Amino acid sequence: QVQLVESGGGLVQAGGSLRLSCAASGRTFSRYSMAWFRQTPGKEREFAAGISWSSGSTYYADSVKGRFSISRDNAKNTVYLQMNSLKPEDTAVYFCAADSAYMIQTKTNQYDYWGQGTQVTVSS
Numbered sequence: 001q002v003q004l005v006e007s008g009g010g011l012v013q014a015g016g017s018l019r020l021s022c023a024a025s026g027r028t029f030s031r032y033s034m035a036w037f038r039q040t041p042g043k044e045r046e047f048a049a050g051i052s053w054s055s056g057s058t059y060y061a062d063s064v065k066g067r068f069s070i071s072r073d074n075a076k077n078t079v080y081l082q083m084n085s086l087k088p089e090d091t092a093v094y095f096c097a098a099d100s101a102y103m104i105q106t107k108t109n110q111y112d113y114w115g116q117g118t119q120v121t122v123s124s
Helices: none
Strands: 004-007 010-013 018-024 033-039 046-051 058-060 068-073 078-083 092-099 118-123
Touching: 004 092, 018 033, 018 092, 018 118, 033 068, 033 078, 046 068, 046 078, 058 068
Parallel strands: 010 118
Antiparallel strands: 004 018, 018 078, 033 046, 033 092, 046 058, 068 078, 092 118
16 A cells, blocks of 8 residues: 655746655555656646656656656655746646556556645746
8 A cells, every 4th residue: 555645836937946746655665656647627637757666767748858857766755746947838736646567657547546636836
């Protein structure tokens, strides 16, 4: 069982930066691939970024590539999402997710555990 708690969301102006954190409980955090998804009202939750067990692999949606960076600290059971050059279209609730598969998955139904989400609002 893994419990996930996101933090770090807030209001930022376009062009600004935020860093989201996701703290995980459980002794096997290092054996999970982790990802960040985001969702806006009336739309499906979409994949933003993912990272493998050992941080050896990362993968990004085209919409955030070059602006967002995902990382993890297995000693702290935490995964991060550094978001730079934010745009109003990045406004969403951001969710952290954990998956026991080795490969980074991009679909919501492939993830075993979810956090409650943190709101990110980017003003123009």
